[in-house]
Amino acid sequence: MGKHELCAVAAGMPDWLPTAVRHYVQHTEAGLTIRQLARVAGCHASTVMRQIRRMEARRDDPLVDAALRRLSRREGAALPERLDPEALRVLRRLSEPGAVLAVADGMQKAVVVRETGAGTQVRTAVLDAAMAQAMALKDWIACRKTGRVAQYAITGAGRAALARQAAPPVGMAEAAAPFEDAPARPRTPRYGPAEAPIQALARRRDGQGRPFLSDALVAAGERLREDFELAQLDGRQGQDWSRFLTGGVAGGWPGDGAVSGPGAARARLAAALADLGPGLGDVALRCCCYLEGLETAEKRMGWSARSGKIVLRIALQRLRRHYDETLGPGGPLIG
Known part of the structure; x- marks a missing residue:
């Protein structure tokens, strides 16, 4: 069997599918021999054999087994064509x-x-x-x-x-950058790359030993961030969320009557920020959605040092009240 026949067997498989998975499906479902697969792939037959054995062992994983069933027998909905974003x-x-x-x-x-x-x-x-x-x-x-x-x-x-997605591209423009005007060494951030400011504040204690942010306030901030991220999935380019910052939080997205998916998330986000109003909506968007540190937010807003955490807690309290009034305690599933 040549490459053309092998491509016909692989028709319908997503482009992102790992080579080992392709070989496993082509061998177990299409009946292609290991030598045929190795000849087309340009590798030794033992390499393909190891790939197939490893995939067979991974079928103990419920998600892997269900995915292979979708590929081999076309059970249920197809796997997604793309994985990002x-x-x-x-x-x-x-x-x-x-x-x-x-x-x-x-x-x-x-x-x-x-x-x-x-x-x-x-x-x-x-x-x-x-x-x-x-x-x-x-x-x-x-x-x-x-x-x-x-x-x-x-x-x-x-x-x-x-990390690959977050890393900046390296090209000729970076290579041609001058050395004499190198920027100063950046300060160590207060929060790690995977940690939001509200998560760090939730670990802190007040003067009476209670958490600075309750679980309900953290959940409200997480819901706002989830809607913010879901709103990016509809493919719209250049969404200007800065219009919701100070002086521009009023109003929503006109003509967006979606009841589910990114459109509904965008509407929920706009309604929440409009309810918070200037200042509170600003700090909520910066710290919960953009994951901007409190020190940076305080400087941009012109606030005194260490006042941002108090304002953020007030914003989360009002945000929680907004969600309780509009979605009910706990709210429905997002997505």
Whole structure:
């Protein structure tokens, strides 16, 4: 069998599919021999054999097994054609301390939850089960606990994929940069790359030993950030969120009557920021959505030092009240 016949066998498979997965499906479902696959791939037959054996062993993973069933027997909806930006959004959430992806057998959705300092859990992302299966095939997530509800954590490959997306491109423009005007060494950020300011504040204690931010306030900030991220998934370019900063939080997105998906998330975000008003909406957008540090936010807003955390707590309190009044306590599933 030549390359043309092999391409016909691989028709319908997403472009992002790893080579090992392609070889496994072509061998087990299409009946291609290991030597045929190795000849077309230009590698030794033992390499293809190891790939197939490894994929067979990975079928103990519920998400991997379900994804291979979709590919081989076309069961249920097809795997997504592309992984970004949805998968990268989920990887950012999974890179947060204490975050896991939970998925139940037979459910069409998976959720990302994160443990708080008080031992409770807050939901930070919702995604389709097909997307979770694709991430497992890419080896970006791995099963840490099996059972009625399986739990997955981000892997080293997943963190590497997230780092590649966040890394600036290296090209000739960077190589031609002058050396004499090198910028000063940046200060060490107050928050890690995977930690939002509200997560750091939630670990702090007030004068009476209570958490500076309650779990309910953290959940309100996470809901705002989730809507902010979901609103980016509709492919619109150049969305100007700065119009919601000080002096521009009034008004929403005219003509956007969507009831689900990115359009609904954009409407929820606009309504929440409009309810917060100038100042409070500004600090909520900067710290919860842009993950801007409190020191930076204080300087840009012209506030005194260490006042930002107080204003942010007031904004989260009003944000929680907004969600309780519009969506009810806890609110519906996002996504």
